[in-house]
Amino acid sequence: MTKVLLIYPYFQTGKNPDVLFPPLGLASLSAQLREKNLDTMKMDCTFLTKPKVIESSVSYSPDIVGFYIMTTMSKNALDLLKAIKKAMPDCIFVAGGPLPSLYPSKFAEKFDFVFKGEAVVSFAEFCSDYHLSKSKDEFFAKMDSHRYAGIFSKSNGLFDEPVMHLSEQQLNSLPIPDRRGFPHEIYQIQSMQISKKKTTTIMMTYGCPHHCDFCSKPIFGDVLRIRSLDSIFDELKDIVSYGYDSVWIADDTFTCNTTFLKNFCERMLVEKLGLSWSCLSRVDRMDAETYRLMKDSGCNKVYLGIESGNDEILKLMNKGTDKAMIEHAVSAFHHVGIACCGFFIVGYPGETIKTIEETFSFALSLGLEQATFNLPYPLPGSKLYERVTGLYRDEWNFEDWNFENEPTFLFESEFDPKWMQQRIEETMHAINPSHSESA
Numbered sequence: 001m002t003k004v005l006l007i008y009p010y011f012q013t014g015k016n017p018d019v020l021f022p023p024l025g026l027a028s029l030s031a032q033l034r035e036k037n038l039d040t041m042k043m044d045c046t047f048l049t050k051p052k053v054i055e056s057s058v059s060y061s062p063d064i065v066g067f068y069i070m071t072t073m074s075k076n077a078l079d080l081l082k083a084i085k086k087a088m089p090d091c092i093f094v095a096g097g098p099l100p101s102l103y104p105s106k107f108a109e110k111f112d113f114v115f116k117g118e119a120v121v122s123f124a125e126f127c128s129d130y131h132l133s134k135s136k137d138e139f140f141a142k143m144d145s146h147r148y149a150g151i152f153s154k155s156n157g158l159f160d161e162p163v164m165h166l167s168e169q170q171l172n173s174l175p176i177p178d179r180r181g182f183p184h185e186i187y188q189i190q191s192m193q194i195s196k197k198k199t200t201t202i203m204m205t206y207g208c209p210h211h212c213d214f215c216s217k218p219i220f221g222d223v224l225r226i227r228s229l230d231s232i233f234d235e236l237k238d239i240v241s242y243g244y245d246s247v248w249i250a251d252d253t254f255t256c257n258t259t260f261l262k263n264f265c266e267r268m269l270v271e272k273l274g275l276s277w278s279c280l281s282r283v284d285r286m287d288a289e290t291y292r293l294m295k296d297s298g299c300n301k302v303y304l305g306i307e308s309g310n311d312e313i314l315k316l317m318n319k320g321t322d323k324a325m326i327e328h329a330v331s332a333f334h335h336v337g338i339a340c341c342g343f344f345i346v347g348y349p350g351e352t353i354k355t356i357e358e359t360f361s362f363a364l365s366l367g368l369e370q371a372t373f374n375l376p377y378p379l380p381g382s383k384l385y386e387r388v389t390g391l392y393r394d395e396w397n398f399e400d401w402n403f404e405n406e407p408t409f410l411f412e413s414e415f416d417p418k419w420m421q422q423r424i425e426e427t428m429h430a431i432n433p434s435h436s437e438s439a
Ligand code: B12
Pocket: 010, 016, 019, 020, 021, 022, 023, 024, 025, 026, 028, 029, 065, 066, 067, 068, 069, 070, 071, 072, 073, 094, 095, 096, 097, 098, 099, 102, 115, 117, 118, 119, 120, 123, 201, 203, 216, 217, 218, 219, 220, 250, 251, 252, 379, 404, 405
């Protein structure tokens, strides 16, 4: 029987104590692999040590090892790759997730294959075809890359297949993510310490039709797709069965389609699962009835991409919002009793000290429960990246790209990062003293 090991190479650092969730990407891949009757093991490294991960990986004796990788995880992934490869050189090593999707060529130097984008169907197809082959050599020799959307390789034939975004029909026919075997109890204890809730993530809609200047959508792209309520509620019931009492809807813009949003809230009222929920929300499009329905159906918090306290900078960021809309939305959420947390970006190319200070003042004026300030992060695929790419300080080396919440400019900026960090800390402390102490 072919064995597939899936690794989430994040080790708890204590730097980011408020947000830890079982890796949903691995759970989605595992469910699809099991549907194909493949033996699958999920290795969530969060609460493990590197030696333990290496030992368990080797003793499982996999044929294919897949790594999820995002910005903060390249070094861990490459360390584990090296150690596991040394012990089991004949395995097929595959990278997927946001960072390899953006830099397939870089990752293909180290891994046999990279899968870009929503690879859940194509990766399972790949593993299943391997399983049906007589040997690794035969599999490689006969491989037809067109069968695997998003596959990229340098060492095993040169190919670069376009990604495929799954249709709503395909999404609805996928099995619900396989959450078995994750250390739910530890996640829940940590979550309780921070929010007095046992929270995990779920995705209900995929893709985002907005075009913010700084955003790159390496996995789910521009086209909004919405899962059926039946499949969503099957998954919510499964989540409840693990002891969770709250979900963080991790969709890029959950409130984008108000018809779906209202239908979801109404079904929540009917199903009575005892779940509270929070989500990322836009500040436009919603009416008073929707805010009320959200609250009544269990929404206790929304995260808003507010970004700036200056209308010109909001235009530059192509947010499609302005300060008045933001103020209106925050006060409407507060009116029904939903807490608001804000995400801001300071030091955007085109800003001045004055506009940055306007953002800090605006953040202070809104009565937010929490605010996060980030320096601009030029992700490939974003308009911002196209503008500042020539400004990158050094040739990017993905083995070094291993920082978490580090207040550093990745390009030459006129703003002093130390000053910026000090103003960020002062503002965060003024908004929520307890949160900034733990951050
Ligand atoms: C939930 C979430 C988190 C959670 C935890 C994530 C978790 N445990 O999985 C928290 C809040 C902790 C978090 C933190 C951060 N996050 Co985050 N997060 C997300 C979010 C909103 C959803 C992720 C998710 O669950 N997706 C749903 C699953 C089904 O999709 P998926 O994981 O991508 O997996 C699919 C594919 O990628 C692929 N795939 C994945 N792995 C593999 C492996 C193989 C072998 C194959 C073949 C395919 C494959 O197949 C899967 C199924 O289709 C995404 C945005 C997004 N829309 O994806 C950002 C996102 C992943 N985060 C991002 C960032 C930058 C961060 C932070 C660095 C932010 C910060 N400054 O603190 C931190 C880093 C924390 C850390 N641990 O190191 C970026 C990553 C960008 C990049 N280029 O790498 C994203 C894409 C947001 C963005 N657009 O900027 N995050």
